[in-house]
Amino acid sequence: MRWLKPAAFAVALxxxxxxxxxxxxxSLGVNPVETINRYLGDWALRFLLIALAVTPVRQWTGWPxxxxxxxxxxxxxxxxxxxHLASYVGIDLFFDWAALWADVVKRNYxxxxxxxxxxxxPLALTSTNGMIRRLGGARWRRLxxxxxxxxxxxxxHFWMMVKADIREPLVYAVVLSVLLGWRLWGFAxxxxxx
Amino acid sequence: TLLAAGQGLAATSDxxxxxxxxxxxxxxxxxxxxxxxxxxxxxxxxLKLAPWSVAVDGECAKPGTVALDDLIKPLKLExxxxxxxxxxxxxxxxxxxxxxxxxxxxxxxPNSKAKYVEFTTLADKAQMxxxxxxxxxxxxxxxxxxxxxxxxxTLLATGLYGKDLLAQNGAPLxxxxxxxxxxxxxxxxxxxxxxETQPVNSWQKANxxxxxxxxxxxxxxxxxRWSQASERRIGEFRRRKTLMFNGYADQVASLYAGMxxxxxx
Numbered sequence: 001m002r003w004l005k006p007a008a009f010a011v012a013l014x015x016x017x018x019x020x021x022x023x024x025x026x027s028l029g030v031n032p033v034e035t036i037n038r039y040l041g042d043w044a045l046r047f048l049l050i051a052l053a054v055t056p057v058r059q060w061t062g063w064p065x066x067x068x069x070x071x072x073x074x075x076x077x078x079x080x081x082x083x084h085l086a087s088y089v090g091i092d093l094f095f096d097w098a099a100l101w102a103d104v105v106k107r108n109y110x111x112x113x114x115x116x117x118x119x120x121x122p123l124a125l126t127s128t129n130g131m132i133r134r135l136g137g138a139r140w141r142r143l144x145x146x147x148x149x150x151x152x153x154x155x156x157h158f159w160m161m162v163k164a165d166i167r168e169p170l171v172y173a174v175v176l177s178v179l180l181g182w183r184l185w186g187f188a189x190x191x192x193x194x
Numbered sequence: 195t196l197l198a199a200g201q202g203l204a205a206t207s208d209x210x211x212x213x214x215x216x217x218x219x220x221x222x223x224x225x226x227x228x229x230x231x232x233x234x235x236x237x238x239x240x241l242k243l244a245p246w247s248v249a250v251d252g253e254c255a256k257p258g259t260v261a262l263d264d265l266i267k268p269l270k271l272e273x274x275x276x277x278x279x280x281x282x283x284x285x286x287x288x289x290x291x292x293x294x295x296x297x298x299x300x301x302x303x304p305n306s307k308a309k310y311v312e313f314t315t316l317a318d319k320a321q322m323x324x325x326x327x328x329x330x331x332x333x334x335x336x337x338x339x340x341x342x343x344x345x346x347x348t349l350l351a352t353g354l355y356g357k358d359l360l361a362q363n364g365a366p367l368x369x370x371x372x373x374x375x376x377x378x379x380x381x382x383x384x385x386x387x388x389x390e391t392q393p394v395n396s397w398q399k400a401n402x403x404x405x406x407x408x409x410x411x412x413x414x415x416x417x418x419r420w421s422q423a424s425e426r427r428i429g430e431f432r433r434r435k436t437l438m439f440n441g442y443a444d445q446v447a448s449l450y451a452g453m454x455x456x457x458x459x
Contacts, residue, residue, distance in 0.1 A: 030220035030230070030428055031284060094432055099421065107419055160419070163282070164329040164400055165228035 001065045008069050012076040015043045016083070033091050040084035045158060045172055047077035048151050052179045071127055074147070078124040081154075085117055109160035116153035119146045151176055209277060212286035212428050214355045220428065221362045222280065223381055224329055225315065225322040232324070237361035240321045241382070246366050252312070252388035255303035262366055266352055269293040274349055274370070279411045279440045281375035285425045290370055292351035296344035299386070304340065308388035311343040312336070313369060313380045330396045336380035337393030337407065338371065339449075347372055347445055350383075373442040375409045406459040410450070411440035415459050 019039055022028055028035045051073040058066040093099050103110045123144055126132065132140050155176050159169035223233035226240075248265055251257040271291050279285045299311065317333030319325045325332050342348065349370040352359055359365035364381025371378050377397050387393075397405035404418050413423045413436040424433040439446050450458070 030216040031426070033426060033431070034284070096433075099424070102421060106416070106421075109419060164224070165327065167327070 004065055005068055005072065008072060012047070012073070015039075015080070033087075037084065037087045037092055040080055040087050041158070044077060044080035044084045045154050047073060047080050048147075048154055049172065049175050049179065051077050052147065052151060052176070056179060056182050075124060075127060078120050081117055081120060109157050112153045112160070113157035116150045116157060119150040119153070123147060123150075148180060152180075209275070209287040210429075211275065211289050211355075216428050217286060217288055217354060218360050218362060222282075222376065223324075223362055223364065225317070225324040225332070225334065225382075226362065227324050228327070228329060233362035234360075236323055240323070241316075241361040241365065242321060243361065243366045246384075248367065248383060249385045250302050250387070251385075253305050253308035253390060254388045255305060257302065265298060266293055266350075266367075269297050271352070272349075274372075276349075276370060276372040277440050278370075278372065278376050278379070279425055279436065281377055281405070281409070281417060281422075283420060283422070283425050285427050285436075287427075289355055290349055290351045291353035291356065292349040292370065294346055295348045295350045295369065296346065298350055299343060299388075302386075302388070304388045307390045309340055310389045310392055311338050311340060312385075312387045312389055312393035313338075313383050314385035314387075315380055316382045316384045330400055334380060334396045335393060335399075336369065336378055336395045338378075339392075340388075341449055342371070342446075345446065345449065347442060373411055373439040373446045375411060377405070378409050408450075408455075408458045410446075410455065410459075411436060412438060412455055412459070414438075415456055 019036065023032075023036075051070065054066055054070040054073055058064065089095065089100055093103075104114050105111070123146055126135060126140060126143060135143065155169060155172045158172060159166060162169055219234045220230045221233040222230065223237065226233040226237040227235075244262075246262040247259050248262065249259045271293060273289060273291055275287065275289045277285060278288050313336045315334035316322070317325060338348070349372075351364075351368050351370045352366060354363060359368065361382075364379075364383075367383050368381045369379045369383065378395070392407055395405070395407060395409075397409075398407055411422075416422050422436055425436045426433050437443070
C-alpha cells in the first residue's frame, strides 16, 4: 500500500488545482474574490471533516492502512484554512488591517473563525514526529483534542455567515455531529465498562 | 441616452455600467434559488411573463387590476443609469428603462390615509422552484413610505440595457430604489397596496435586527454581521468606499431630516 499516501496527497491538492485552473484558463464568475474566498472556506471545512472521519471510517471498514492518512488530512485541513484566511485578508480586505481588526472584534462569525484558526495552529506545529515524541503520546493526544472545538467553531462560522438559506451549513453540522457523536458514544461505552 | 450626471439623476463619470453579462447572471432572486447563478438558470424558462397584471388596492380612490401594458404604456419610458448597492457588500451600475413610480401611483389616487406603499412579488410554486424552501415567508413583500415612493428617483423598471427585463432581473416589472440596499427593489411585482400603517418587508420579518424597513445605504450604520463602510464594485478588484445614500444624498437626504438613521435602519 505504498501508493496510498502519495495518491491521497495528490487528490487533496485537486481542489486547489481546480481553483488555479479556473483562475488561469476558465472563469471565477462575476465576483471572483467572493468565489475564491468561499471556495477555499468550503474546502477548509470539508478537509476538517475528512480528517475527523479518518478514524471512524478506519474502524467501520476495518482498513488499518487509513490511519496513515490521518495526519496528512489534518494538515491539509490546516493548509486550506490558511489559504482561506489569506484570501480573506489579502484579496478581500487587501491587507486593510484596521478593517480586519474591526471585523474580528465586531463580527461574531469572524471572531469564531479566527479562534478556530488559532486553535489549529498548535496542532499543525506539533504534527511532526519529533514534536510528538517530545510531548509524549498522552499530552500530544490531549492537545489534539482541540480539533473538536475548532471544527465546531468552523461550522458555526459558516452557519452564522449565511443570510437565510441554512441548508448547506446544516449538512456540515449533521456530518460533524455524527463524527463527534460517534466518539462520545464510544467514550461513554468505555467509561461504563471501566 | 443615459441621463448626464448634471441632471442629478444619474451615476457619475466614475461609474461605468457593469457588463450586461454580470447584471444578468449574478442575481439574488430567492424564488428561483438562493445561489447567485440560480435565477439566470431557472427563471427564464419558468417565469411566464405574459399576460401580466398588477392588482392595486388599499387606501386609494381608484383601485383595480391593471394589465402591464395599460400601466406603463400611457407614460414615457425613461433611461436611468443607477448605482445598485447590495446589502451583502457588492455593487453594480445598471442602465435601467422604466417610468417614475410616482407617475404610476398617481392614477390610482391615493387618499389622505395612504402613508405607505406595499409591493408583493408573484409567488407561484409552479413557476418558482425556490418557493419550496422556506428561506423567507413567501410571497416576498417590500414597502416604501409614500414620499419615498413618489420621489423622482424611484423607478418602476421594465428593462435594462435597452432590452426588456429578463426573468432573473425581476421581469416584467420591478422596483428600483437606488439609494436603498438592493433587496428593497422588489422584483416581478403583482400587487401594490396603499396603506396607513408601515408594511413589514420580508427581510425585516426574517431578521428584524439585521434588516430594517428603511434600509437606506449608509456606510456609518453596519449590518450586524459585516461592515457597510466599503463595497466591491462588480468588475473591480479593490473595495471602494460606500457613499451615504449610495451617492444620492443630495436628492434624498431631506426625506429623512431629523430621523435617527441608527434607529431607523
